[in-house]
Amino acid sequence: MVSIIIPTFNEKINVIKIVDRIKTAIDNIYDYEIIFVDDSSDNTIEYLEKLKNMYKNIKYSHRTGERGLATAVVSGIDMSRGDIIVVMDSDLQHPPELLPEMIKNIEEYDIVIPSRHLTGGDEDGLNIFRKIISHTASAIGKLFLKKLRNISDPTGGFFAFKKKILDGIVLSPVGWKILMEILVRGKYSKVKEIPYKFEKRDYGNSKMSFIEQINYLKHIFRLVKDSVDDRRIFVFAIVGCLGVIVNMIFYNIFVFCGFNISISGTFSAVIAMIGNFILNRNITWKDKKTEKFFAEAFKFLTISSCGIIINIIILSSLHYKLKVNYNVANLIGICGAVLWNYNLNRLWTWKNNLRSF
Template structure:
């Protein structure tokens, strides 16, 4: 027994490890074997596998493992009849957990069980309620991700940080631990893939610590990330934003108002970046073989329209949709966005054709740069607000 495990033995009452699964029969035995190495009976742990009726027999594999391997900790299987989503599976696991502390992790070997003792050790500190295994703090890293996946992850992180006021560097982590009592009064919406976001927003005054780990992308099985997941994520962020707004007092200082609206505007811009990138990529590489500039223009139209609606309703809190006024606003918004769009197209063309930059990188840089002037122009002219307010 190493020193960390001895310390955990002396302080930890019990630990529950929640692992949601769907078609992970090729990975689940590996993760359970790794847990056998990382955990001992002295840690007083239990493992809860929540399976959404996987067609590949994941739950049967877990049951056979529990009966034949004789692990030093109990393995409980929660079978759900239908595929109801990752977040709800995690919530189900938390509801079944008997431990004083809960660890949530994936079953695809991207989250190393060897990190768990360190996470639990951090939870012994009375000034720590949540421990997030982070890819983005010093010492953390991501291995095996293509540029597109990194881009989507960074965009989603920025949305959470600016839109929800979350301060940690990796709020999108799926590998975290917490003292169970902090979620006792939380009513989970369980939308999308990120229960951690709900806990960070709804567990009032919870103290958070990030520790580094190396994320290694799955080598077997299929990633669950798709367009539906991205839409569900934006839906969950919106609900959490509404929740946060209902419990916070209004801020009157002009500087805070300005920064708050700028944060919202660029959060919308980040969501537009996702819409722009996904639509452009679909038309340019997946659904058809359109020339990359045509695909980019289609992506621009989609993102400008969604950005207008979100900025009108959320950023500038203008919820009057009188037709004439809304059409004028939409026209101004498109006009200012059009200026940025022209710049974006020229920049994409210049980077791809003249500098031979990869299209994905060029698209990202162009969208980011073109959005810089839009906030002030739209604040001043489209939504008729003082610049510094």
């Protein structure tokens, strides 16, 4: 069975239209139910009650004191009987005529996402302001969350998935972007995107607001915090910053004691390197470390030694040849070394266990 979940908020005219279009699209093809989760403050509930009495495969839940598309979808999932879940908005900007193609593809894939950004799709239903917000949100999500990076439209509200990908998963979304929550937390292997045209709204108003944009950022933060892989790169960056502080402190101590620039840079980098290995092994990659302490140390220190060389080359070139301030030159050299160290350790020191970013 297919469970079609439709959150509603003051969409009394649209609920009738969307039911008619869904019936036209998949009646006599699939066994399905339509679940409305309603947060309306108008009389939409009266229309939903009429639809429920007219059709046996329609049900609804009216929530009071709670709003939000994402939590409405979670509530709809809890009410669903189907092994395939479809999520769509009630404003008819998501065309129900695409349902047969989505459901057909879900037989082979775990998640099917209609995308506005593939060839053949478009987002003409959005004004320029909404387009900017949409593209910015997508870019931010992809920057911070690995599982979104290969998805062209990860913040859309129109998608289908096999219900089993959420077995044992607790969803805790904030705001509206439930697809992002499922992509990050779900247990799946195959995703299919298909193009679609985001239609213009005929009735009702957009629910986008400044508060929802703040909620989106909160949602990103929560997902990063709960994802070991996405959190790891930020922990590495923090450890790297601590290493930079240690490096700069000892660098200035050595310079003050009369050592030349290159020797000061070398000694301070070695001290920072040892400290970074201990912190990265026991914090950044705590869940990935093995009992082979010395093997990991050898790899880390070998890579970091090359990083020191990179640091010194950059520092010396900038300071002696380009006359850049010695602190600025060292800081730039450190940045180059950090990029080298992170990527080589990712690919070698913890290669067998670490998933790439």
